[in-house]
Amino acid sequence: MLTDTLKYRKSRQREKILEILRNTKCHPTADTIYLEMKDEFPDLSLGNVYRNLNILVETNMIKRLDFGSTFNRYDGNCETHSHFICEKCGEVSDLEINENFNPEDFIKNSNGKKVKNFTLEFSGICENCR
Amino acid sequence: MLTDTLKYRKSRQREKILEILRNTKCHPTADTIYLEMKDEFPDLSLGNVYRNLNILVETNMIKRLDFGSTFNRYDGNCETHSHFICEKCGEVSDLEINENFNPEDFIKNSNGKKVKNFTLEFSGICENCR
DNA sequence: TTCTATGCAAAAAGTTTGCAGTTAA
DNA sequence: TTAACTGCAAACTTTTTGCATAGAA
Numbered sequence: 001m002l003t004d005t006l007k008y009r010k011s012r013q014r015e016k017i018l019e020i021l022r023n024t025k026c027h028p029t030a031d032t033i034y035l036e037m038k039d040e041f042p043d044l045s046l047g048n049v050y051r052n053l054n055i056l057v058e059t060n061m062i063k064r065l066d067f068g069s070t071f072n073r074y075d076g077n078c079e080t081h082s083h084f085i086c087e088k089c090g091e092v093s094d095l096e097i098n099e100n101f102n103p104e105d106f107i108k109n110s111n112g113k114k115v116k117n118f119t120l121e122f123s124g125i126c127e128n129c130r
Numbered sequence: 131m132l133t134d135t136l137k138y139r140k141s142r143q144r145e146k147i148l149e150i151l152r153n154t155k156c157h158p159t160a161d162t163i164y165l166e167m168k169d170e171f172p173d174l175s176l177g178n179v180y181r182n183l184n185i186l187v188e189t190n191m192i193k194r195l196d197f198g199s200t201f202n203r204y205d206g207n208c209e210t211h212s213h214f215i216c217e218k219c220g221e222v223s224d225l226e227i228n229e230n231f232n233p234e235d236f237i238k239n240s241n242g243k244k245v246k247n248f249t250l251e252f253s254g255i256c257e258n259c260r
Numbered sequence: 261t262t263c264t265a266t267g268c269a270a271a272a273a274g275t276t277t278g279c280a281g282t283t284a285a
Numbered sequence: 286t287t288a289a290c291t292g293c294a295a296a297c298t299t300t301t302t303g304c305a306t307a308g309a310a
Contacts, residue, residue, distance in 0.1 A: 008289070009283085010284065011283090011291085029274095043293095046274095046275090047276075047292075048291060050275060050276070052290090054275095084245070095238075095240070095243070097233075097237055101233075103212075103250055103252075106228045107252075108227060109226060110225070112256075113254060113256050115214070115252045115253075116217070116255070117253045118251065118252045120248065121248065121250075121251075122237075122243075123247045123249075125246070127242035127243055139264050139308085139310070140310090159299095173266085173268095174266090177266090177269090178265080178266060178267070180301070181265085181301085
């Protein structure tokens with residue numbers, strides 16, 4: 001857990017952020033997380049949410065996603081999975097893909113690049129917007 | 131070409147942006163494009179580069195890419211291909227994938243979502259940083 | 261002539277950072 | 286006791302926008 005890392009101490013705020021991200025399937029923005037925490041932490045600052053999100057990304061507890069140009073979203077599920085973004089409402093959801101799927105098999109020529117990770121993202125119209 | 135669209139008139143600046151994006155394999159940021167155009171258009175403003183990039187994205191002449199959290203990059207190649215981002219130097223390059231590759235085949239359950247597009251991105255260490 | 265394109269500058273939106281006080285270990 | 290964590294506010298970066306003028310059709 002967080003306490004495994006030497007550099008960082010425990011913080012109630014950071015644990016709450018992780019809990020929120022672990023317990024939701026949608027992929028909230030920093031601001032959404034901030035608003036969700038305000039009840040429990042009335043003095044919380046948005047800057048601190050960003051600071052902790054960066055620490056969680058750095059320690060591989062969460063992933064930063066990049067959808068569209070507007071703002072970042074965060075994901076508490078670090079296992080390989082894909083995302084689907086609705087072109088109408090902008091909602092981001094998970095999409096399960098087969099475990100045996102390895103996109104590296106489809107690379108024509110890696111030209112000496114060492115591939116370590118991949119992300120696969122889909123877009124279209126979600127079930128609510130059809 | 132651009133003149134096909136009804137709404138927009140021809141603009142030397144916009145054509146230059148398109149030319150730059152068509153003639154490079156790296157995926158420049160708005161600011162990089164702006165700097166590259168400064169010689170030919172000394173009065174050019176960065177705001178106008180952004181305006182034209184948005185028009186080009188809207189008319190499907192180029193694609194907006196989203197790597198990392200810092201800023202957007204643009205791509206003049208609208209055919210299906212993948213990108214590779216180096217975790218060390220941050221450079222973004224193209225990666226060819228097989229034509230018959232269709233990631234939709236690997237979706238477990240689309241839950242009523244209508245998938246229209248996908249993007250596949252790889253990361254790792256590039257040939258120069260190994 | 262009409263309406264889009266432009267440069268400029270200001271504003272907006274998202275994110276980071278410096279500081280002084282607080283808190284975990 | 287030490288160094289990380291915090292709120293606050295200011296700063297920073299990227300992108301958008303309002304306005305008056307220039308330019309394409």
